[in-house]
Amino acid sequence: MNASVLKTLFSDAAYAALAPLFALGIGALAVLVAGLFPLGKVARAVLVLLTLLAAAALNVGMLLGDSVPGLVLDGTFVADRTTAMWGVIFTIGVGLAWLFSRHYYDEDASHQNEHDVLMLASALGMSLMAGARDLIVFFIGLELLSIPLYALAAFRRNRAKSVEAGLKYFLLGAFAAGFFLYGSALIYAVSGTLKLDVFADPASRAKILESPMALVGVAMLTGSLFFKISVFPFHLWVPDVYEGSPTPVTGLMATGTKAAAFAFLLNALLALPSSTSTSLAIIALITMALGNLGALVQQDVKRMLAYSGIAHAGVVLLGIAGAVAGDPKQGGAVQAALFYMAAYVATAGGAFGVLALLERDGERMTTLEGLKGLGQRRPYLAAALTVFMLSLAGIPATGGFLGKWMVFSVAVRAEMIPAAVVGVLLSVVALGYYLRVIIAMWMQEPGEDSPLASTRAIALPATLASAACVALVLVMGLAPRWFLDHM
Amino acid sequence: MQYELVLLTFLPLLGALAIAFTPKGAERLQRLAALATTLVVAALGVRLFLAYGDSGSDQGRFLFELPWFSLPSSYGADTAVNFKLGLDGVSLLMVTLTAVLMPIVILSTWGHVHKRVKEFMVWMLVMQTGMLGTFLALDLVLFYFFWEISLIPLYFLIGIWGGERRLYATVKFFLYTLAGSLVMMVAIIWILWTRGTSDVFELINILCRAPLTEQLWLFAAFALAFGIKVPLLPFHTWLPDAHTEAPTSGSVVLAGVLLKMGTYGLVRFCIHMLPGAAVEAAPVMMALGAIGILYGALLAWAQDDLKRLIACSSVSHLGYVVLGLFALTPAGINGGMLQMVNHGISTGLLFLLVGMIYERRHSRALDAFGGVAVAMPLFALFWVITTLSSVGLPGLNGFVGEYLVLVGAFQASPLWAIVGLSGVIFGAVYMLMATRRMLFGALDKPENRELTDLNAREIGLMLPLVALVVWLGVSPNTFMAKTQPSIEMVNLRIAEARRAALAGLDAAPAAPASQREESAR
């Protein structure tokens, strides 16, 4: 390998493309190193914040800039407006999780530094996944995201639930990774390449997919991605892991991980033959049904939101199925999924964040019983959670509504109207449990054993984060033009 | 650009925001602020009504239009979704009714809302914005926005200030109505994608030429959403529950305005936008309307809870509206439109009255009363006037609408008109039964002896409505003259569709190219 090759590989465009990743990576290392020095809490926080802001700024710069680097590194990584938008979404997701984690681990505060590093590393993984045009790159990104999350899930290692969550996530995640690798190997065996652009040309795609081996490979790959985005029948880990993990981490899993997996899935769409659209749609509908039904009987709001997340994954998958079937609108599915996930990150991130805040008052606060009368005790928190619930339910004036609209639009455009109708009707079931949260907060008096009014003030970072989520959700619902134009 | 409609629509929301930031205990301030806001809105509404002449553009007046965002369409350019508000003959009466009814409703809360006043007023005002927006929106997406948003305030109003089974009722209401709306959403998505515009009047011009099968599918989706909202038999079961549990003011708004969103939608979209399908589906819709009249009346007759009885009577009365609209004759449509207003006024009054007696007696069971007229003669006076308006006595508002509906329906289908006519009889049966059991007879129950008659506030808030009852009954032309040009446009479309159907043609499918030209305007 000579210098000229390296020069073409690491061109200016490549540096530009990778700049956000560098920012995150350097930041993560810096925070890690900073842990060695007796720096104040604030200083370390500033460091994390700076890292995230830098990454976000670089992404936004790419989003608004005149030109984008495009495919770099021999076509294994892409940096365009879409990945930049994903990058913004990831940084927001991680930033939210980080902000809400500020005062979460009172008893484990000594490891806050490691926690922050892991979070930043996972952000790096997400960005890598979103830009990956090569299975190797994607795998590295995936593991860079997953391994920190395994650790984060079990971060409260003195609690059985947390460790159980970490273990389950880890084992099943590794299991899924095995599928991913084997699937990649099969595709590689047939096509002779690990780059995704081999699927871009319809002729070569058709040739590859003629081979059953490649089809099995694609199926295994898809299955492992389904695991990350929590689609039936790969979704079962989600409730347990979400429930057991520390709530800010759950928020991160629900938002960032899922968004990253979707980002790659949309890139990998080309690999899926249009004949799979029916099966994808059916899987999507089953996922929505199981997610919504599962949530319907939960008492713990965290677990309920886990199931709700499954259902939401089903919704996006329906859009993807539409795209696979043939969305006459070029890039429509990507736009829809981006918008949907952006709204979902703000919404679910905010919702888990509020739950994290409530949890400090005692574990039971995240149950429906514990939420009773919250509207009277803490009207602002309750109002924020209400907005999030309405957005999750897809009620207008929230980002969730327009996201739902756009995703179902994809299905309608692909003329999968029966699936779209069943899908929207399943979201009525979903409303059933979102309303229960609202009912508990506003319409029921606190029970006898409900927690008393908390005297603890809410920390500034969390307040800011919640307010930002509410604002984002509402802006996306009411004035979505900017987002739509940039997605 | 004219800002009247924006002001009208969002003034309540501003008021709500202002009230939200008042201190917690300042109930008097909150009540007065809400009242003041709604009074200003009512004044604006009346001004618009008066300024709305009987000639002018029929594609929306006082137009306000701002580009909002765009969504994909099957044409090169994206579908521009505009924030477009406009008033026309179809929405005029409903907008005015919404504006005028709200101060009355707010004033009525003095008597029955004692907890969490601030929140109550906020939700009431938010609801007004939602309702006005629904009626004024001349963009399909915007319409859907407001349509769904207006569910939330009522959800809270019933859920927080409702009766014993309020949670059941409010969830049922929300889920049921939403289920229908979501199917409509799919239809709207389809329209936007295939037609490349979301402007209501453009779509009205485009979709009437859509193939009949497509029209019928779209019709089914829209009619389901509106039918549930109306509510049309057999989708009505949420209504009695919601009404029974809602606080008085919630019931008044629900009956007075919210249900009309459904009938408004039927006129605006199912009939005007999809005339071909409307002509095809008219027999079914008329049948549902007519059977609904009878069914609701029988249901009401078998109730012992006063409020539930009136709720069931709503099913019956709205059956008239649907019967009239889908007669698809000028008389029927005019009657249906008028009947919407009439029902809003008279059923609103009935709910107010039930609320007033409930505040005093804490019971709504018919058996708990008897001889109330002796203790509360003024209450009895208002009740009887309202009852008569509700049963359609000539000279009061109910009659004109009912008669036009039946005339129109008879032209289209004597059978369903006669079935609907049974409502004239049964309407009297249940209303007079309720009146007799509550007002008349001996004042023999000790709890009833202590009842005090209506006070000045209660009389004052009902007087405007009673005046409307008489005015609409004696001079309906004041109102019909204004709506007439717009309804004439609907009639034209129906006539075209009828001709097409008679000619045995699938409503001539226009070439996509010409549609594009039209939408490109």
Add this chain to the structure above:
Amino acid sequence: MLPPPSHAWLWWIPLLPLIGSALCGALHLATLSARKRDPQAKGLAGLAPLIACAAMAGALALAVKGFLDLRALDAAARVLNSPAWEWITVGDPRQPWFDVDLRLVLDPLSSTLGLVITGVGLLIHIYASGYMKGDAGYAKFFAYLNLFVFAMLMLVLSSSLLGVFVGWEGVGLCSYLLIGFWYEKGWPAEAAQKAFITNRVGDACFLIGSFLLLRLFGTLDMHEIVARMGSDFRLDAIDENVKLNIALAALFLFGGCCGKSAQMPLFTWLPDAMAGPTPVSALIHAATMVTSGIYLVVRLNPLFASSPAVMTLISGVGVATALIGGSTALVQRDIKKVLAYSTVSQLGYMFLGLGTGAFGAAVFHLVTHAFFKALLFLGAGSVIHGMHEEQDMHKMGGLRKHMPQTFATFLAGAAALSGLPLMSGFFSKDEILAHTFNSGGVYYAFWIVGVLTAAMTAYYTWRMVALTFFGPERFDHHHVHPHESPAVMTVPLMVLAVLSVLGGVLGLPPVFHAAHALNDWLAPVVAPGVAILNQLHPHEHLSHATEWVLLGLGAAVALAFAHTGFRTYAAGPEPDLAIGRGAPGVAAFLGDAWSIDSAYSRVVILPLRVFAFVVRFIVDQVVIDGLVNGAGSLAKNLALRARGMASGQLDAYALWMGGGAAVISLWWMWS
């Protein structure tokens, strides 16, 4: 066609009572608020009768002016037209799809009715100011009464069928309010409800009739309809389908008349309506409202005349109602009930006459009946008043000594009702029977029943007179002190007595070689119908000889049965008890008006009520709402089942994943 609308003053005829009503209503409200401070306060309620009577007098004066104006015109041109109130306009006002213009039209028919309404009405108002004195709702009563007169005048003056309907329902409303005037007693409220709802059944028929007319003629203006019946709707110019539609319209309109005029099968409300104060019974349930059905048929006479089957039906219904009413009146103990069933019966006569095409005769009987039945009701009211609200004739007797003026006037009314020779009722009833006899065919049977009913009428009338005013005094002297009513009540009685006795001069039979004033007066109105009837089956006028025979027969029957009735009961009510002992079944059957009302309760109302509950509890709650709630519980059940999937076991989760991947692979390979 109508003359130009130049008589705006016509509006004042109904408006004066309306204003009076509003003023009296205001007085009542003022009284109510005064009573809040002092429960015994009367406030200004005492002014109410003055206002009401003034309004009535004004209306009467205008009606008289109208009558005189009409008289001054040529017979063919006797129509006064008022400007229209454009009530309902659907579509462009210049070329509406459908419009209703309310205009008032005074012609000989509406003028006659208007005079009766305002004239008899005024007398009853005056009477009521004495009768109702001291009642808590004194002012309210006059507000209702004036409102009634307004509605009744709208009914007879409107040229549009919908205008008629305004009055039609308006009088129904006032009837409801006035029957239930003493609602705190309970049963008047029930009677009121029954009256309103039974009338509504008729009103629904009326509406169907109006729809059919609208479909046929494209207008609801009755003068136009009548005119067109003579032009483009001539029987020889239309096909069977149109004929059928005309017949249907006539049939449904007659259905409406059955409700309002208490004919079979809808007559059952009228006897119950006696729960109202007696002046109400006199005004509404004898003199005016119940005759609106007759008015409507006469007004639309060519329409009815064109459908012979409907005409026969009208006669049949009329005569059947007459028989049922008359026979029921035979055994009633309540004096007002006797009069009520008598009214039902007399209305039956009027319809019998209408069915034979004797429109003039029917109106003639309407007018005389208004006089004598109002008189009898007011007399009965005077008796009841004097007897401290006692209505049972078995507890009366010998009252002629205590209330001489009432007694004397009552006798005049009884004579007229029973058709004693030369009384007003004699001529009007005879004219109807003569027409029936002359119609031949099935009408002979009707005639026989008519004569039979006439006999019954004479019998029960004089039974009533005997039981009330003759025989031993059967009341408790300690508690009841019968007394004559004040002048304000007896003077109207006297006026009415004079009218009852002399009313016959309006329509002397041809054999008297005098002009039949009323028939001549009404001729322009009824001419189209009569022409059609003559065209359908021309028949000769009765010969003078036959007419003498019929007159004689009528007189003989009346005298004989009046005598029998009087003699049987002159000594007291024992014969009643004897019938009760001898033939309890018959007595009960007749006393209960042939058990028709209870049959309705069993066959119509009860099943409907049961059906309503079935709808509520089974159809609505179990089936429809069951489906809705079922969807909810289905979701919940499914959810509980789906829950088992998440067992918490790692290997189970992995199995799902592995299996899922395998299935997806196979699926994709296979498809």
Add this chain to the structure above:
Amino acid sequence: MNVPSEHLFFLSAGLFSLGVLGFLVRRNVIVTLMCVELMLNAANLAFLAASRMHSTPEALDVQGPVFSIFVITVAAAEAAVGLALVIALYRLKQSVESDSASEMKG
């Protein structure tokens, strides 16, 4: 030595299946972890086999070997995290059976 590539694929498929099966039936978390390793290495084998298939004597297809190296690296990291979790589990439950980590369900 000229083993046909197909044989290598069969071997790797067998190893992978073995890993999956082991994952499914064994309860001991450490054994499960080993099974995962087996799956990863089966994939590695497949990568290398494929690489051999696509390589010509002139040009080696490096994608497969590169991926394998990454996989080995990642597997090491995974093992580190995994074993740490096992220790945490053991500290809390005194057991390394996966059954002991099934508190949350439903």
